[in-house]
Amino acid sequence: MKGRVLTSDVLLGIAPIALMIAVWQALISFGYAPATLLPPPGQVFMRLVRQLGNNEYQQDIAATLFRLFAGFAIAVVLGVGIGLAAAASPAVNAVVRPIVRVLAPLPKVALYPALLLLLGFGHESKITLVVADALFPILLSTYYGASMVEQKLIWSAMAAGTPPRQILFKVVLPAAMPSVLTGCRIGLVISCIVVFLAEMITSTDGLGHVLVTAARTFRAVDMFVPLITISLLGLILNGLLQWLRSYLLRGFPEV
Amino acid sequence: MIEISGVSQVFQTSGRQSHLALSNISLTIQDGAFVSILGPSGCGKSTLLYIVGGFVAPSQGTTRVKGKAITGPGPDRGPVFQEFALFPWKSVLGNVMYGPRQQGVSSAEAEAQSRQLIEMVGLKGFEHFYPKELSGGMKQRVALARTLAYHPAVLLMDEPFGALDAHTRTRLQNDLLNIWERDRKTVLFVTHSVEEAVFLSDKVVVMTRSPGRIKRIIDIDLPRPRRRAELLLDPHYQKYVVDIEGMIDDTSEDELHP
Amino acid sequence: MMSWRTLVSRLAPLLACLGLLGIWQIGALILDTDSFPTAIDALRAVPSILTDKESLINILASLRRMAIGFGVGVGLSIPLGLMMGRSRAVASFFNPLLMITYPVPKAALMPIIMLWLGVGDLAKTLVIFLGVSLPVVFHSFQGARAVEEKMLWSGAAMGLSAGQRMLRIVLPSALPEILIGCRTGLVLALITMITSEMIARQSGAGNILFNALDMGQYDTVFAMIIIVGAMGIGLDAAFEQLRKRLVRWSEPRFDLPLSFS
Structure with missing residues (x-):
């Protein structure tokens, strides 16, 4: 019974995607869109497969992934660290809170020109932009999770002889883990988006750069390929994080 | 021995108002005694327990355990909360092993002890x-x-069975008494159930409502080990329950006429 | 009579702004390069941009596109999200599609959309619309899904039709969550606007930024960053005021946006 409901859900979910591809193909087949503007889906797919085997394209993927992971990793360390500190210490909180309040709604991409001027056109400016964008969701959800930890959990650990300085890592961080990981997931998707955009705005390699080069020469097929690649990367990374999450949070209710 | 002398607790509520939760509580609890604190909700009985636990500092007065002033939580006083407060990221075994490991007991030793305790509380097979x-x-x-795993001299139980259904509650009361009979730890037990207090305790401390004061201390002179089926038919037990319920009723009347 | 304490906490964001500008000022003085003007120099360049007619038209055109994209996005996304939240079939129909499009950088669609629609307002507005939609749909979906079933039963017992229940029970109960989505969407609209203009390099605030960068007018670059930053902070603060008014009845929630979710 449950299996059947699930199957019908999956079928329903595939429907709009299949429909989209069908309309896409139909637009070309019936001559509404010239192939120069909208290449047929089969052609895009073939090109994607061929490009994934292409050494140059693989290097572009590698460049994008390197910036993505470097930025995301720094954002996680900073975000979790500052978030925990702000939850644990009223003094840190008093300083961090207003600064975060000002910086969180700031459109970070506007800082990109300044980062280019200060850090140059290489990896550093792009990684910094990724950090700036991914940091806040991670910081905020860590802070939120850490300040919501049940008081009696902390008391139980203290009574069992946990010294005060260990409480933060032995109780607060693990108890805030669901919230921290939610923040990380948001941060990861943002990292994907931001690294791609930064590469589009100015770069000499990476997936975003592939898209811009194709756009300059009006090669529509090559514009779709990097876009699909970055979405696939996003989905795969998201899936990996989801798997990590269900492993780390196996004890928590309703993962 | 736990000595509570002249303890008062004032909470700052919004603005400049303050609320006197406990007023001048003095109480001495002998080693190995099972003492219940009974009172209407909001009488500060849990706060008193938190003060003994060292989780909350009293506004006034002092508390001593074995002659030493309480400055903070310590493994000599183990709490059991109504909300359970188990670590969700640890298995049953991991939760029970936490205390001994903090005390520096080796992993193998802690596991052996913990498995024994889990069996004692009737959860063999649920370790993982x-x-x-x-x-x-x-x-x-x-x-x-x-809590038992780190061998506290005092158990601080904060309405531990308050969130359980009646049937489970009765079973846990019996099991708690059985465990207590073995090593006779000092127990400070907060509850709002008169039957529970009389059934379990050597002494029942009845408190008034806000500000919380000690109204009466009643010695429960019933034979041990106690059997629920016998006790329910025992006129002495029944009289204790009726008398104490009367005292609580009085304090409730006070609330209606402030 | 406001106490000293509440005064400080009210002014804290302002103090934070001043502190950040101060750090900038000191950093610039230490580095002392042309490409990194001091905060004071950058602030001095702000009025000249805002009084320059062409820049002002550019910025206002950007804002207009953003308003339209945001408005249309919110208008279409809330009903969709609410329907997804109340109907399992609608949810399973749209969910995978949303999941696939979630990690696509919306501003990156700019070159393709420009290819189809040209470089006009339509392409840019469409991109902003796409950027706004996802978070609003997602939060409306979450909000509608969390509506207490028994509240709907009571509504049905009182004789409300399905449509009325949606409008008079689901919408208000989901409103706090919907507004969180709108707040995220607003910040995203600004980001998408700037980014798409940076990529298209035709007109708008994002273009002014990069033109100034190319021409080496570093004061203008940093002044534009201040303007865009102030827009983001101002819009967010204004929306937060509106949100507080609309959902005064709801439980006080975390008062900082977990943006992008």
Whole structure:
């Protein structure tokens, strides 16, 4: 019974995607869109497969992934660290809170020109932009999770002889883990988006750069390929994080 | 011996108002005694327990355990909360092992001790379950085992069976008494159930409502080990329950005429 | 009579702004390069941009596109999200599609959309619309899904039709969550606007930024960053005021946006 409901859900979910591809193909087949503007889906797919085997394209993927992971990793360390500190210490909180309040709604991409001027056109400016964008969701959800930890959990650990300085890592961080990981997931998707955009705005390699080069020469097929690649990367990374999450949070209710 | 002398607790509420939760509480509890604190909700009985636990500092007065002033929580006083407060990221075994490991007991030794305790509270076979997979009664058994694992001299129980259904509650009361009979730890037990207090305790401390004061201390002179089926028919037990309920009723009347 | 304490906490964001500008000022003085003007120099360049007619038209055109994209996005996304939240079939129909499009950088669609629609307002507005939609749909979906079933039963017992229940029970109960989505969407609209203009390099605030960068007018670059930053902070603060008014009845929630979710 449950299996059947699930199957019908999956079928329903595939429907709009299949429909989209069908309309896409139909637009070309019936001559509404010239192939120069909208290449047929089969052609895009073939090109994607061929490009994934292409050494140059693989290097572009590698460049994008390197910036993505470097930025995301720094954002996680900073975000979790500052978030925990702000939850644990009223003094840190008093300083961090207003600064975060000002910086969180700031459109970070506007800082990109300044980062280019200060850090140059290489990896550093792009990684910094990724950090700036991914940091806040991670910081905020860590802070939120850490300040919501049940008081009696902390008391139980203290009574069992946990010294005060260990409480933060032995109780607060693990108890805030669901919230921290939610923040990380948001941060990861943002990292994907931001690294791609930064590469589009100015770069000499990476997936975003592939898209811009194709756009300059009006090669529509090559514009779709990097876009699909970055979405696939996003989905795969998201899936990996989801798997990590269900492993780390196996004890928590309703993962 | 626990000595509570002249303890008062004032809470700052919004603005400049303050609320006197406990007023001038003095109480001495002998080693090995089972003492219940009974009172209407909001009488500060849990706060008193938190003060003895060292989780909350009193506004006035001092508390001593074995002659030493309480400055903070310590493994000599183990709490068991109504909310269980188990670590959700640890299995049953992991939760029970936490205390001994903090005390520096080796991993193998802690595991052996913990398995024994888990068996004692009737959860053999559930060692690798996570708290979310257990019922409320089972969770409270784990919480009790976790606290017993670091051998506190005093058990501080904060309405431990308050969130459980009547049937589970009765079973846990019996099991708690059985465990207590073995090593006769000092127990400070907060509850709002008169039957529970009389059934379990050597002494019942009745408190008034806000500000919390000690109204009466009643010695429960019933034979041990206690059997619920016998006790319910015992006129002495019945008289204790009726008398104490009367005292609580009085304090409730006070609330209606402030 | 406001106490000293509440005064400080009210002014804290302002103090934070001043502190950040101060750090900038000191950093610039230490580095002392042309490409990194001091905060004071950058602030001095702000009025000249805002009084320059062409820049002002550019910025206002950007804002207009953003308003339209945001408005249309919110208008279409809330009903969709609410329907997804109340109907399992609608949810399973749209969910995978949303999941696939979630990690696509919306501003990156700019070159393709420009290819189809040209470089006009339509392409840019469409991109902003796409950027706004996802978070609003997602939060409306979450909000509608969390509506207490028994509240709907009571509504049905009182004789409300399905449509009325949606409008008079689901919408208000989901409103706090919907507004969180709108707040995220607003910040995203600004980001998408700037980014798409940076990529298209035709007109708008994002273009002014990069033109100034190319021409080496570093004061203008940093002044534009201040303007865009102030827009983001101002819009967010204004929306937060509106949100507080609309959902005064709801439980006080975390008062900082977990943006992008």
